[in-house]
Amino acid sequence: MKYLNYFKMTIPALSRNESFARTAVSAFVSQLDPLVSQLSDIRASVSEAVTNCIVHAYDGKDEAGKITITAKINEDTAYIRIKDNGCGIEDIKQAMEPLFTTKPEEERTGLGFAVMESCADKVKVSSGKNKGTTVSLTFKIVKKEVL
């Protein structure tokens, strides 16, 4: 498929990059003029996926861990991919269950995937034990001028 535009960036798994990552993706997708509320959805979803890389994939301690974010757009759709090379997820179905968390002691509530699912049109997770994790988010763009 030929895209209108794309970008790719790799950042270290530092918590201060959570804000940078969601802001960068949101700025990139802005060129399609989505509704402000959809940009909020995109920021929240990217924030969840990137935070999961930092907190879970690299267990909050591997600051050398890398997160690669790719965003591709065509006229009416944004495809965003967040990839890590961390510990991976053994049981994806269970991980995506609302309120399931492996870190309740750190005030995690198991709602990250639930936020992504309620914000994005499609959420796809590929992972396996020690295989890293890739989260693919699809947003059908709702343009400002339509309303």
Place this chain on the structure above:
Amino acid sequence: MNVTFTRTDELLSARLYGEIDHHTARDMRMLIDSEIEGTLPKSLILDFSGVQFMDSSGIGLILGRKRLVEALGGGLYIKNTKPHIRKIISLAGLDNLIISERSK
């Protein structure tokens, strides 16, 4: 400062500023907890009027403080949430904690 406090009688109000994510939640948590422990309020109100962004880390922040004030015999309430923040709060099933300015 990303949290400011006002106190009247048994009510502690914490006004949060900026963006709430995993990176910023830790500092907010420490500030709020030390204020709760120092003042032992009956009610804690989290005022979100200055919050521009929140993800599931904010839910952890709310629930953790709720547990703390409830353990002290009090309650936690939320006010002034923008629509996209309310969406996350609803998803967590915490709508019942939201109070409107007037019904305080």
